[in-house]
Amino acid sequence: MVQDRDQPGRVTIHDVAAAAGVSKSTVSRILDERLPRSESETARRVRQVAADLGYMRDVAAASLRRGRSLTVGVVVPRLTDTVMAMLYEAVAHACARAGQFAIVATTDDEPEADRAAAQTLLQRGVDGLILSTAREGDDFPDELAARGVPFVLALRTDGKSLSSVADDRLGGYLATRHLLDLGHRRIGLISGPAYASSNAGRVAGYREAMDEAGAAIDPAWITGDSFSIDAGVEAAATLMGLREPPTAIFAVNDNTAIGAMSTLRRLGLDIPGDVSLVGYNDIPIVSRLGTPMTTVRVPFDQIASAALDLLSHDPKGSPRMRVATPTLIPRRSTAAPAHRP
Amino acid sequence: MVQDRDQPGRVTIHDVAAAAGVSKSTVSRILDERLPRSESETARRVRQVAADLGYMRDVAAASLRRGRSLTVGVVVPRLTDTVMAMLYEAVAHACARAGQFAIVATTDDEPEADRAAAQTLLQRGVDGLILSTAREGDDFPDELAARGVPFVLALRTDGKSLSSVADDRLGGYLATRHLLDLGHRRIGLISGPAYASSNAGRVAGYREAMDEAGAAIDPAWITGDSFSIDAGVEAAATLMGLREPPTAIFAVNDNTAIGAMSTLRRLGLDIPGDVSLVGYNDIPIVSRLGTPMTTVRVPFDQIASAALDLLSHDPKGSPRMRVATPTLIPRRSTAAPAHRP
DNA sequence: ATCGTTGTCGGGAACGTTCCCATCACTACG
DNA sequence: CGTAGTGATGGGAACGTTCCCGACAACGAT
Numbered sequence: 001m002v003q004d005r006d007q008p009g010r011v012t013i014h015d016v017a018a019a020a021g022v023s024k025s026t027v028s029r030i031l032d033e034r035l036p037r038s039e040s041e042t043a044r045r046v047r048q049v050a051a052d053l054g055y056m057r058d059v060a061a062a063s064l065r066r067g068r069s070l071t072v073g074v075v076v077p078r079l080t081d082t083v084m085a086m087l088y089e090a091v092a093h094a095c096a097r098a099g100q101f102a103i104v105a106t107t108d109d110e111p112e113a114d115r116a117a118a119q120t121l122l123q124r125g126v127d128g129l130i131l132s133t134a135r136e137g138d139d140f141p142d143e144l145a146a147r148g149v150p151f152v153l154a155l156r157t158d159g160k161s162l163s164s165v166a167d168d169r170l171g172g173y174l175a176t177r178h179l180l181d182l183g184h185r186r187i188g189l190i191s192g193p194a195y196a197s198s199n200a201g202r203v204a205g206y207r208e209a210m211d212e213a214g215a216a217i218d219p220a221w222i223t224g225d226s227f228s229i230d231a232g233v234e235a236a237a238t239l240m241g242l243r244e245p246p247t248a249i250f251a252v253n254d255n256t257a258i259g260a261m262s263t264l265r266r267l268g269l270d271i272p273g274d275v276s277l278v279g280y281n282d283i284p285i286v287s288r289l290g291t292p293m294t295t296v297r298v299p300f301d302q303i304a305s306a307a308l309d310l311l312s313h314d315p316k317g318s319p320r321m322r323v324a325t326p327t328l329i330p331r332r333s334t335a336a337p338a339h340r341p
Numbered sequence: 342m343v344q345d346r347d348q349p350g351r352v353t354i355h356d357v358a359a360a361a362g363v364s365k366s367t368v369s370r371i372l373d374e375r376l377p378r379s380e381s382e383t384a385r386r387v388r389q390v391a392a393d394l395g396y397m398r399d400v401a402a403a404s405l406r407r408g409r410s411l412t413v414g415v416v417v418p419r420l421t422d423t424v425m426a427m428l429y430e431a432v433a434h435a436c437a438r439a440g441q442f443a444i445v446a447t448t449d450d451e452p453e454a455d456r457a458a459a460q461t462l463l464q465r466g467v468d469g470l471i472l473s474t475a476r477e478g479d480d481f482p483d484e485l486a487a488r489g490v491p492f493v494l495a496l497r498t499d500g501k502s503l504s505s506v507a508d509d510r511l512g513g514y515l516a517t518r519h520l521l522d523l524g525h526r527r528i529g530l531i532s533g534p535a536y537a538s539s540n541a542g543r544v545a546g547y548r549e550a551m552d553e554a555g556a557a558i559d560p561a562w563i564t565g566d567s568f569s570i571d572a573g574v575e576a577a578a579t580l581m582g583l584r585e586p587p588t589a590i591f592a593v594n595d596n597t598a599i600g601a602m603s604t605l606r607r608l609g610l611d612i613p614g615d616v617s618l619v620g621y622n623d624i625p626i627v628s629r630l631g632t633p634m635t636t637v638r639v640p641f642d643q644i645a646s647a648a649l650d651l652l653s654h655d656p657k658g659s660p661r662m663r664v665a666t667p668t669l670i671p672r673r674s675t676a677a678p679a680h681r682p
Numbered sequence: 683a684t685c686g687t688t689g690t691c692g693g694g695a696a697c698g699t700t701c702c703c704a705t706c707a708c709t710a711c712g
Numbered sequence: 713c714g715t716a717g718t719g720a721t722g723g724g725a726a727c728g729t730t731c732c733c734g735a736c737a738a739c740g741a742t
Binding site for chain 2 (some may be wrong): 727
Binding site for chain 2 (some may be wrong): 056060106258261262284327
């Protein structure tokens with residue numbers, strides 16, 4: 001039976017050693033997960049005894065001595081944004097597979113809050129940081145690097161730090177190309193905040209696809225400056241208020257797409273009858289909406305694994321960025337335009 | 342300048358002591374946040390020196406010595422369920438206010454996974470557990486109690502363990518009463534899983550309101566067995582397939598309500614023109630849907646604070662349960678029925 | 683002046699682990 | 713048969729902190 005972890009009789013490595021008739025050093029060595037697993041008679045016995053006694057390594061003591069805690073800290077804007085929850089869960093799973101543990105701190109999207117969040121995590125003794133809050137022109141990554149703190153940027157990059165991202169340019173291209181292939185030419189873009197590299201990539205992909213198709217872009221078709229639902233609501237209103245409104249909209253984020261959907265519905269417009277709509281990220285809800293939404297799926301698991309990998313084995317020099325490939329998931333929110341303009 | 346936490350020169354309590362010309366004991370005492378804050382000359386100087394040197398207490402060492410880690414573990418089914426993300430964020434904030442830290446583990450809704458999750462957290466040295474995964478007839482809480490592990494149930498209760506919940510019965514009553522007041526009599530109920538006490542409470546509140554209004558309940562009006570979007574999709578289809586479908590639906594969870602909304606829309610039914618719909622939890626998205634949804638707001642912050650409070654100061658005996666009060670948030674998804682039946 | 687009383691301070695032993703190093707048995711080889 | 717090499721083992725010193733306890737000063741009351 002498993003012992004309780006409280007005052008009376010926490011079972012330590014000494015107890016195991018005594019019960020197995022060996023020294024604590026031997027027990028420590030045998031139970032060290034970093035060493036090759038020994039199958040010797042003693043090893044087997046010690047493991048058995050440890051299990052019987054319900055021995056659990058005290059991570060505080062182990063961290064203190066080893067100087068590493070097998071814990072990584074994750075910084076995200078907020079967990080109530082499903083995208084970030086998905087990223088965190090993916091990181092947590094990757095950590096579990098690697099015998100590590102992930103803890104998280106949020107910034108609530110405050111520009112300077114990532115410093116505080118990182119500090120909290122560092123104080124908690126994490127071995128490294130995974131940040132999803134990188135902003136264009138932010139010098140926090142440099143500061144971390146100067147302090148010698150191991151870290152990796154995820155989802156967004158600053159172009160120089162170690163990063164694990166998805167190919168946002170490709171994702172933007174795929175989404176736009178999908179609409180072009182359906183016959184759309186007037187395609188609106190609901191953009192996110194300028195400071196996020198992920199946004200920039202998706203916008204670039206949009207431009208690339210439009211250029212490639214020889215479709216001119218009216219600057220008025222590009223609007224939006226946040227990943228929030230509300231921003232999508234407004235942006236869609238702006239777009240549909242144009243003298244010649246677009247026949248399709250690509251929102252660089254599912255949240256803004258949901259906001260846009262709300263506006264379109266309020267305007268009495270049918271999706272995809274009147275306007276086609278593409279989102280980005282494939283958060284669970286969008287496949288279950290009244291009109292299941294076409295979107296771009298991002299391989300969060302891959303991104304998380306790659307981030308953790310970069311964190312553990314810093315590839316001095318060589319490729320400082322890992323790029324995962326997104327996929328277009330066509331659903332019911334996109335169709336050919338009603339009538340050619 | 343803040344020092345890096347790596348090999349070269351981690352600044353310890355000794356360094357502070359030396360720089361301030363006192364002993365490490367004195368520094369330790371002055372920096373101990375549990376003791377009343379001294380304003381003596383020495384105390385001031387030591388704090389200043391510590392700040393200048395960028396001293397950060399090593400939590401591993403502190404935990405080892407104190408036997409407590411100032412960390413609480415939270416177990417939730419999944420973070421991609423916004424309700425659970427909200428709960429966790431609330432707990433994290435409450436912890437920050439109390440000088441503690443929250444770490445989380447997920448169960449993916451697997452019945453036995455809470456044991457594994459709790460084990461992981463315990464191994465990580467948490468002082469106590471906050472569980473949101475309690476199931477009717479589950480003996481895991483008893484097991485924890487037997488092992489002497491401090492824990493509190495949140496959102497759901499087993500009726501005997503320390504718990505911090507919302508008044509689900511009242512919430513269910515308010516939602517149903519709102520529909521009754523609008524003139525509805527045939528009110529469908531999309532229920533959640535039977536094992537969740539939160540679900541049971543809301544269903545009871547529904548029955549109470551219906552009884553009070555003298556509205557007979559057709560057993561066929563009650564359907565559903567999960568908190569998922571898909572369950573809502575199906576349940577709404579079932580309800581609307583009845584010979585005399587309800588004019589209003591109360592879904593005990595926003596996710597199922599969103600699923601129901603999707604079905605209603607697909608059936609070409611207008612909300613609230615043809616059917617009124619009430620959800621539960623007030624997750625951010627529901628106020629931004631095409632039709633902003635009427636729902637019941639749950640005070641997650643209060644629940645989290647209360648849970649943490651119960652965890653820290655176990656009220657031996659006395660009130661083992663703290664109950665927070667939910668609020669009805671009327672929006673656009675509810676209106677009077679089109680024509681009295 | 684003596685004697686508690688109160689308060690501040692420092693020395694040093696824990697806390698449970700890891701890891702360096704010395705010891706020992708055993709094998710292989712000259 | 714002696715000795716170097718190999719591999720498993722145990723003793724004990726760390727890791728950075730807290731906390732017990734004894735020393736000592738300051739002060740008021742006797």
